[in-house]
Amino acid sequence: MSQRPGPEQPEDGGTAAGRRQPDPTRRNARSRAAILMASLQLVGEVGYARLTIEAIAARAGVGKQTIYRWWPSKAAVLLDAFTEGGGEGGPEAAVPDTGDLAADLRAVLRATADEFSDPAFEAPYRALAVAGAQDAELAREFDARLTDVGTELYVARLRSARDAGQIRGDVDLRLAADMLTGPFFQRWLARRGPLDHAFTDALVDAVLAGLRPRD
Amino acid sequence: MSQRPGPEQPEDGGTAAGRRQPDPTRRNARSRAAILMASLQLVGEVGYARLTIEAIAARAGVGKQTIYRWWPSKAAVLLDAFTEGGGEGGPEAAVPDTGDLAADLRAVLRATADEFSDPAFEAPYRALAVAGAQDAELAREFDARLTDVGTELYVARLRSARDAGQIRGDVDLRLAADMLTGPFFQRWLARRGPLDHAFTDALVDAVLAGLRPRD
Amino acid sequence: MSQRPGPEQPEDGGTAAGRRQPDPTRRNARSRAAILMASLQLVGEVGYARLTIEAIAARAGVGKQTIYRWWPSKAAVLLDAFTEGGGEGGPEAAVPDTGDLAADLRAVLRATADEFSDPAFEAPYRALAVAGAQDAELAREFDARLTDVGTELYVARLRSARDAGQIRGDVDLRLAADMLTGPFFQRWLARRGPLDHAFTDALVDAVLAGLRPRD
Amino acid sequence: MSQRPGPEQPEDGGTAAGRRQPDPTRRNARSRAAILMASLQLVGEVGYARLTIEAIAARAGVGKQTIYRWWPSKAAVLLDAFTEGGGEGGPEAAVPDTGDLAADLRAVLRATADEFSDPAFEAPYRALAVAGAQDAELAREFDARLTDVGTELYVARLRSARDAGQIRGDVDLRLAADMLTGPFFQRWLARRGPLDHAFTDALVDAVLAGLRPRD
DNA sequence: GGTTAAGCGAGACGGTACGTCTGGTCTTGTT
DNA sequence: AACAAGACCAGACGTACCGTCTCGCTTAACC
Numbered sequence A, B, C, D: 001m002s003q004r005p006g007p008e009q010p011e012d013g014g015t016a017a018g019r020r021q022p023d024p025t026r027r028n029a030r031s032r033a034a035i036l037m038a039s040l041q042l043v044g045e046v047g048y049a050r051l052t053i054e055a056i057a058a059r060a061g062v063g064k065q066t067i068y069r070w071w072p073s074k075a076a077v078l079l080d081a082f083t084e085g086g087g088e089g090g091p092e093a094a095v096p097d098t099g100d101l102a103a104d105l106r107a108v109l110r111a112t113a114d115e116f117s118d119p120a121f122e123a124p125y126r127a128l129a130v131a132g133a134q135d136a137e138l139a140r141e142f143d144a145r146l147t148d149v150g151t152e153l154y155v156a157r158l159r160s161a162r163d164a165g166q167i168r169g170d171v172d173l174r175l176a177a178d179m180l181t182g183p184f185f186q187r188w189l190a191r192r193g194p195l196d197h198a199f200t201d202a203l204v205d206a207v208l209a210g211l212r213p214r215d
Numbered sequence E: 001g002g003t004t005a006a007g008c009g010a011g012a013c014g015g016t017a018c019g020t021c022t023g024g025t026c027t028t029g030t031t
Numbered sequence F: 001a002a003c004a005a006g007a008c009c010a011g012a013c014g015t016a017c018c019g020t021c022t023c024g025c026t027t028a029a030c031c
Helices: A029-045 A054-061 A064-070 A076-083 A103-115 A119-134 A134-161 A172-191 A197-207 B031-045 B054-058 B064-070 B074-085 B101-116 B119-132 B136-163 B174-187 B199-209 C029-046 C053-060 C066-068 C074-085 C102-114 C119-134 C136-163 C173-189 C195-211 D029-046 D053-060 D066-068 D074-085 D099-116 D119-134 D136-165 D173-189 D196-210
Strands: none
Touching: A029 A054, A029 A076, A054 A064, A054 A076, A064 D029, A064 D099, A076 A103, A076 A119, A076 A134, A076 B064, A076 C029, A076 C195, A076 D119, A103 A119, A103 A172, A103 B074, A103 B101, A119 C066, A119 C136, A134 A172, A134 B101, A172 A197, A172 B174, A172 B199, A197 B054, A197 C136, B031 B054, B031 B064, B031 B074, B054 B064, B054 B101, B074 B136, B101 B174, B119 B136, B119 D136, B136 D173, B174 B199, B174 D196, C029 C066, C029 C074, C029 C119, C053 C066, C053 C074, C053 C173, C053 D074, C074 C119, C074 C136, C074 C173, C102 C119, C102 C136, C102 C173, C102 C195, C102 D074, C102 D196, C119 D119, C173 C195, C195 D173, D029 D053, D029 D066, D029 D074, D029 D119, D053 D066, D074 D119, D074 D136, D099 D136, D099 D173, D099 D196, D119 D136, D136 D173
């Protein structure tokens, strides 16, 4: 979100013009940080639906225009807040590779489950998921900066396992990763059950059962 | 949703009173139908975020109070509208049982994918999923009336297959069903890829690979 | 201002339509009174330039929309407030007619000067004069409801004096009235000097000097 | 208005300091002229109420601070703009003295009426009158630089006539001048009627009727 | 002639109020 | 009593300006 100084504006002074884009170099870093911090606090306190730009501005000690100047929506604010504030690239930074695929995946999914049980993480992440479900443009951004990164880590670990002959050569690694994250995501977002280790362990086992060489 | 005239009001005629519950027998069926119809139309036209009670009332030719009297939220209206308007019990009415588990699941998931590609179905369903993600109470209702029903159909079909010895006896049928619906749900809600038959077929195959007896 | 239920809207449901006009019979009298009262208080406290609709609404315990629904501008609110609150038809209700024209005019102008020295009267009246100077539409309304009424009273008294032969038959009564009010108005609005009895008495004498029969 | 580098700052280099007064010798004359020009243009286009400092700055191609540095308010800008741009000392430069008082006054008032019928003159003058009505400090400045000058010219001409025995010796010349300008001002500012020659001629005659010696 | 301190164009900033929109409640008159 | 209609209090929306505050840049004035 925030500002990408891409080459999309053809002339600027032309006829179409429209919204005047601000100069990112003059941006007040202190205000920006205060806004992101306030967003995370407030979404945790009142939830996404009752999160308002006015409240963020007031909490951050900032004019509303300073938010509207730099972000197109409150979801975009949250996305910046989340990616900068704590979620450093998705559920985990990297899937460990001890050689034991099952153990590695169990460990990561357990850690992820724990993370999603932390309200400070859960509230903004859920807010972003909800916003993304309603706005394709935001969803793209959200996926590119959070979800896809996480998926890629699973794919990488699975590829390593495939190279080691621990899983069949014909498996679709992307699909396999989705089989790990999909049930997890659904259970979490729709609150279809507790995100405990029993569930994640069983999920890992069930998925791996379909990936192992037929011997 | 709508109104369950349960025995929760202890005194009613007391001092504090509170919410007067209306008499369902005097309800105007024509208004109710118009409200549900208008909800479905509007959510398809403007999406859930910009769906307003005022617009529903205006479109239905109904007073706002008639909506507030019978439903606690616009999501509840939509839920009634959806379960009565078209989604006759979730994605499908029943999983066929031809004896060929893979073929049956492929058929059902293909049909479901087609259904979720129909905007008239997709818009209100997505709206409900989004509302459910933000409101646990609503999510419960939503699951009870839509998702759980669907899941149960998969579980039933899988049980039949297990009884026929086509899948191992130790598999967790609920988890197996989640492995079918989870990736599907995630791909759909977060728009992580096209909901085509290639995807659903591959998903069915991948899940079944983990369920088959080891022989 | 407020609402004139004239027959100007031809069809309403037609193509032009536009602003939906509210139903004056359903108007909340208590809210209306509170708004007018608050307007008078606030214009006295902070002046017209810093008088805001928001502050009026807050002071009156009323939603902003209730003001915007019934009045087109804060000046219109003030005009209603002023004509109903205290200014009972302009500077004075009637010019006395004791037979002594000079004495009568002196008395009225002295009373008017006193009135314009009362901040509770002065603040809203000045606000209206200022608003009228900037908005011809409002000025028309203001004149019709306040200034013209006052002028007419002078004209009536002067006509009585003319009929009694106390002033020449060829004098333009309207102009004569303007010669009384014009210098007064200018001195007051532009603060060109004190509005004391010395001034008003001198003004009356100077004007009458030009009206008397030449003998 | 603008800046009077008077000796009001006691210490300047003190601790509290406060308002830094800028150095008038380093002032950019081109910017100053552009600001005054833009003010006059804009007040004619949108009126005083919707005249904004930002718009003046933008039209003049000038930073906002350059306006705030040299003028305390938009009214002060307008006052400078007006006194420099065209109204060179009020309605007229001098009242002619042909010996015929009535003819001289009629000529001046006719010219003044014509001037006040010119939008390029009327718009900023009305703006200043309005601003002055709301701000006593500004009104003082306005009077000193425009109105008083005009009044003094009338007084001078009347004094000349009095010395020539054309009007009585006991008349209050200041009041007489106000009887000419007051009705004119009121009619113009409150738009109580057309500012045509018929009006001004009648006004001159009516006033002079009260000034002539009783013979 | 190089340094330095202002004025300057530009515009980001913390604020306030705008006029609009919608939420959810209350009131009125009709069916 | 439910209903259509819509006025009401409340408060967030996104915009427009306010007046202040940096930023670099230009332009004297004084070394």
